[in-house]
Amino acid sequence: MSQIDNIEDTFAVAAAARSDAEITRRRQRRAQAVSAAIRYAVLGAVGLVMLYPLIWLVGASFKTNGEIFANPGFLPKEPTLSGYVEGWQTSTPYTFGRFFWNSFLIILPKTIGTAISCTLVAYGFARFDFPFKKILFGSVIAxxxxxxxxxxxxxxxxxxDLGWLDSFLPLWVPSALAGDAFFVFMLVQFLRAIPTDMEEAARVDGANSWQTLLFIVVPMLAPALISVCLFQxxxxMNDFLGPLIYISSVDKYPVxxxxxxxxxxxxxxxxxxxxxxxVLTITPALVVFFMAQKYFIEGISAGGVKG
Amino acid sequence: MTRSRGLGLAYLSPYIIGLMVFTMVPFLASLWLSFTDYDLMSAPVWTGLDNYIELFTEDRTFRRSLWVTLVYVFVTVPLKLGFALFIAYILNYKLRFINLFRTAFYVPSILGGSIAIAVLWRYIFATEGLVNMFLAQFGVEPINWFGDPTNALFTITLLRCWQFGSAMVIFLAALQSIDKSLYEAAAIDGASKLHSFVFITIPLITPVIFFNLIMQMVQAFQEFNGPYIITQGGPLKSTYLLPLYIYDEAFRRFDMGYASAIAWVLFVIIMILTLVAFWSSKKWVFYAGDKRS
Structure with a gap:
């Protein structure tokens, strides 16, 4: 009998131990659940506070003028499009369409110029040796x-003195000469992380550096280049001070x-x-961001970004 | 890699031209201009240290503006980075919807620099605006955000803190790269969450703290859109940051020499603080292995 008692004791001890472990595990799990709940609560609250002004903005743009400063809610009581219809007309001889077109005319050449010049320069830095390389790369950081x-x-x-005031040239040209050092830096970092085997192989096959760049490097750089274009x-689109200084005629105003x-x-x-x-002026940036957010997040994590 | 040394320079040529024409020459020219009197109409007249002497002895607007700028930077940068790190720390956990939150928190950074958001700020901080309507729910009297000097500057600080997204994404990437076994080891040794955070997390992410600190500081010193649109520098010049003063001197009063002198004072302050940060970083920034970033 004593043996059986022993066995029972053993079981009891084991069971007790197991339930202790179970309790600890449950406690841990509960602690984790509480911790997760707190995290969700904080994130949710912060997210709401962060985004509500934007949500309110969208709602308020459909409100009447009387309601904007009276209704903190999102939904307009008497929805109206008058803000859009009249706002689009502006108080100038031009509609907002003209200003969007101007923004587009600034952005497109600037972005293309940035992508091309920064690719050339980053390729030069990452794949060649030349005099003063250290100093020149230091200047990028500077x-x-x-x-x-x-x-x-x-x-x-x-x-x-060049006669470029009130034209888009002051906004285009510095970028077309790789003036946005951040993008050069980002592309150099990206290129350094890419193995050079493919480029070596291309060179053995008789490709010159230009062909290697165009057919081997650029396709591999594509994700980083997309980031560059999106940020630019x-x-x-958001730039204000540049146009403020250089553009003086209303017919050339960006948004x-x-x-x-x-x-x-x-x-x-x-x-x-x-x-x-x-609302209209922030829509393009928002749409682009949501379509391509992967590139934004990767771009910042890779190079670190202002903003 | 050793073939034609000229080729590398050829690829760099756009950059070298841009560096000379749009950075080096203007940089030196603005130093020279700061010792002159130049109104864009007649040729610059050398006046020696006159601009600087006037700035530091007579110009009360400058003194006010400099003080406001320093207050703004020293309040905004730590607040923004602290908040970004806090949220990144919470996000760095096995949570569902983490990408959704990350995206949501990043949206203000996409838009924050735009004029539209500065406009929005004027509306939500108006006396009858969204913020006061919200506070009224808790019985708080309407706050005069733009009429009070301290409050006005704070609305701009809030605008920039609202854009904590990109600093947060950088922090989050750094937090995610920390080896989890370090925390497990610390937990076994009885370290609390707070201990782990202070003695493991912080030291391991000092490189990104340093990076964010420098970038945000340089940026904060150049804040223009916020005060220009939201408060126009007022009330009582309480949000008249140095970039606004430089803009007014240069492009409204066309006093290019004087504006250059202010710009150089601002530049020297930023440079000194950056150098202090770099110099002190040897003592507090920890680079794991040879992963010098």
Whole structure:
């Protein structure tokens, strides 16, 4: 009998031990569940606070002027399109369509110029040896950290002397000469991480460096190049100070300046026009971001980004 | 890699031309201009240190503007980075929908620099705006955001903190690369979450803290759109940051020499702080192995 008792004891001890372990495990699981719940709660609350102003903006753009400062909710009580219809007309002889077209005319050449010049320069840095390479690459980092404010005034005088004021050239040309050091840096980092076997093979087969760049390197660089184009698109769309300094005729205004103009002329009373046009001006950047967010996130993680 | 040394330079030629024409020459020219009186109409007149002497002895707007800029930067950058790290830390966990949250938090960074968002800020912080309507639910009296000097600057700080997304993504990438076994080992040794965070997490991500710190600081010193659109530098010049002052001197009053002098003071401040950060980084930034980033 004592043996059986022993066995029973053993079982009891084992069972107790097991249930202890079970309790600990359950406790841990509960702690984890609580921790996860807290995390979700914080993230959800922060997310709501972050995004609600944008949600409100969209709702408010369909509200009447009287309702904008009276209704904190999203849904308009008397939905109206008047903000969009009247805002689109603007107080100038042009519609907002003209300003979007101008923004497009600034962005497209600038982005293409950036992509081409930065690819050439990054390829040069990542795959060749030449005199002063260290100093030149150091200058890329220096430009990255150099506040634009210190070069802006002489640049303005230079563009004035060239007769480029009130044209898009001051906005295009510096970028077409790989002036956005951040993109050069990002592409160099990306290229350094790509093995050179394919390029070696191409060279053995008699391709020159130009052909290697075009047919081997560029296809491999494609994801990084997409990031470059997306960031340049977004930053140029948002850029305000550049156009503010260089563009003076209203018929050449990009949307950022046009929006500022509409504040100056109508803000005292026609609030919904301004909100409606604000919604329109952020839509392109939002659409592009949601279509290609992978490239944005990878782009920042890879190079680190301002913003 | 050793063939034709000229070829590499040929590929770099756009950059070298741009570097000379749009950076080096303007950089030196602005230093020279800062010692002159130049109104764009007649040739620049050398005036020696006059601009700087005026800035530091007579110009009360400059003193005010410099002070406001320093306050703005020293409040905004730590707040923004602290918040970004906090959210990144919470996100760095096996959570469902992590990508959804990351995307949501990144959206303001996409739009934050735009004029549309600055406009939105004017509306939500208006006396009858969204923020006060919300606060009224808790019985808080309407706050005069743009009429009070301290509050006005704070709305711009909030706008930039709202854009914590890109700093957060960089922090998150760094947090995700930390070896989980370090935390398990620490937990076995009885370390609390807080201990692990202070003694494992922070040291391992000092390189990205350093990177974010420098980038955000350089950027904050150049804040223009926020105060230009939201507060126009007011009230009582409480949001009149140096870039606004430089813009007004250069492109409204066309006093290019004086504006260049202010720009150089701003540049020297940024440079000194950057150098201090780089110099001190040897003491607090920890690079694991040879992964010098």
């Amino acid at each position: 430009i990255l950290l150099l506040p634009n404010v210190v070069t802006r005034i002489p640049q303005y005088i230079l563009f004035r 698109f977004m930053w140029t 950022s300046l046009a929006l500022k103009l509409s504040i100056d002329t109508t803000e005292a009373f026609e609030w919904n026009r301004i909100l409606a046009m604000s």
